[in-house]
Amino acid sequence: MRIVRQIKTRPSQPDEVARRPFSDFADCKNIVLLGDPGAGKTHLFREAAAAEKARFVRTRDFLNVPAAHLHRQTLFIDGLDEKRAGRGDQDTINRLVAKLFEIAPPKVRISCRVADWLGESDLAAMTPFFDQLGDTSVLHLEGLSRDEQISLLVGQGVGGDETERFLEESAEHGLEDFLDNPQNLIMLWRAVQSGAWPVTRKELFELSTKLMLQESNSEHARSGSGAFSGTELRQVAGAVCAVRLISDVDAINLSDQEGTLDVPSYRSMSLFAPEKVQAVLGRRIFDSASEPETVDYSHRTTAEFLAAEFFASRVREGVPFGRIMALIGVDGHPASELRGLHAW
Numbered sequence: 423m424r425i426v427r428q429i430k431t432r433p434s435q436p437d438e439v440a441r442r443p444f445s446d447f448a449d450c451k452n453i454v455l456l457g458d459p460g461a462g463k464t465h466l467f468r469e470a471a472a473a474e475k476a477r478f479v480r481t482r483d484f485l486n487v488p489a490a491h492l493h494r495q496t497l498f499i500d501g502l503d504e505k506r507a508g509r510g511d512q513d514t515i516n517r518l519v520a521k522l523f524e525i526a527p528p529k530v531r532i533s534c535r536v537a538d539w540l541g542e543s544d545l546a547a548m549t550p551f552f553d554q555l556g557d558t559s560v561l562h563l564e565g566l567s568r569d570e571q572i573s574l575l576v577g578q579g580v581g582g583d584e585t586e587r588f589l590e591e592s593a594e595h596g597l598e599d600f601l602d603n604p605q606n607l608i609m610l611w612r613a614v615q616s617g618a619w620p621v622t623r624k625e626l627f628e629l630s631t632k633l634m635l636q637e638s639n640s641e642h643a644r645s646g647s648g649a650f651s652g653t654e655l656r657q658v659a660g661a662v663c664a665v666r667l668i669s670d671v672d673a674i675n676l677s678d679q680e681g682t683l684d685v686p687s688y689r690s691m692s693l694f695a696p697e698k699v700q701a702v703l704g705r706r707i708f709d710s711a712s713e714p715e716t717v718d719y720s721h722r723t724t725a726e727f728l729a730a731e732f733f734a735s736r737v738r739e740g741v742p743f744g745r746i747m748a749l750i751g752v753d754g755h756p757a758s759e760l761r762g763l764h765a766w
Contacts, residue, residue, distance in 0.1 A: 423443045423444050423445040423469070425443060426442060426447070426455070426562060426564060427440075427441050427442075427562045427564055428440075428442075428561055444466060444561070448474065450558070450559045451529050451555040451556035452555055452559070453532070453559050454531075454539070454544075454548075454558070454559075455533040456535070456539050456560065456561065457533070457535065457536065457562065458535070458563075458603065458709040458710060459535060459605065459639065459704065459705065460604060460606060460638060460706055461563045461565075461605075463501075463533040463535075463563055464500050464501065466563065467500045468498075470498060476495065479497060479498070481499055481501050481504060481518065481532075485505065485518065485521060489521065489524045494527060495525075496527055496529040496530070497529075498533075499531065501641065502518070502533065502534040502538070503534045503642070504639065504641035512543070512547065515540075515548065519547060519550065523551055530551075530555070532548075536709070536710035537676055541715040565603065566602050571601050571607060572586075574604055574607060575589075575611065578611065588611065588614070591619065592610065596623075597630065600630060603706060609633045609638070627724065632652060634705060634707045634724070635652030635656060635706075637649075637650070647700055650698060650702075655702045658694045659707050659728050660728040660729055660730075660733075661693050661694060662674070662691060663707075663719055663728045663732070664728075666718070667722075668729075669686075671683070671685060672711070672716075673713065673716040674686065674687075674703060675688065676703065676717060685716055688700055688703055706720060
């Protein structure tokens with residue numbers, strides 16, 4: 423069973439640093455499972471529902487299926503993010519809570535992408551129903567262990583020796599971090615099978631960033647922020663990574679508020695339209711940070727590559743190279759002085 427980490431839901435609550443199997447929370451009445459794109463939330467919910475003889479249902483179907491068909495069953499409600507129209511959509515949560523009161527399940531589990539979870543706001547909307555059941559745990563789905571990576575590849579029909587060889591070669595090519603996410607792992611395997619390992623470091627980063635900018639969830643890709651292609655978001659990703667690295671902020675806040683100097687709101691990054699900035703923060707280039715409703719780059723080297731690519735494009739468009747050098751802290755302009763830089 424996959425490993426999760428419990429997230430604090432209010433400032434007074436202590437941090438839960440221990441990583442535990444999801445099955446340890448089987449007796450908990452209410453669970454919200456958060457995870458990054460492609461982390462394996464759906465697969466985990468299907469397995470856990472089968473183990474508990476409970477009902478697995480997509481959020482879209484949950485809201486449409488007559489209540490009588492779900493009455494008093496333990497529910498694993500998957501993909502809250504797939505139904506939401508965006509981070510400003512509170513109607514979906516309100517409809518979900520109203521339906522829960524109508525069905526009265528003995529236990530409920532809800533999954534959502536980190537980038538689409540509104541933290542205390544969503545939890546407060548669910549509290550009237552959660553409180554009548556009992557305890558509530560908000561969990562984050564952690565990355566794959568080595569054994570889980572092997573099991574995943576074996577499930578894709580990869581032989582034992584071939585699996586070990588692939589994982590070792592991934593590490594040799596500097597892609598070990600790419601193996602933590604099930605979707606990234608499968609995509610990398612397929613990319614390598616259709617061609618060859620990248621020969622140069624540039625090819626390596628071009629391949630990995632291309633894969634990580636894709637929206638692989640068909641529900642998300644139909645509308646809203648998921649409709650943007652990886653190509654459309656590439657420059658946006660580079661700009662966001664550049665700002666993150668130059669200003670040395672701790673993370674990026676997904677809320678519409680101003681944020682702080684250490685954790686600015688995505689809306690303060692004004693070079694591109696807010697909807698594109700929000701969209702790119704939901705791709706696998708970024709993952710959840712330590713505080714609720716915040717994200718950071720998944721891998722620093724990937725962020726540095728995209729930032730450099732962005733700066734190179736700006737130089738080609740006519741931005742003086744000296745200005746770029748000043749921004750990144752060269753020639754007596756320390757980057758630490760640029761912690762408030764969000765307008766680029």
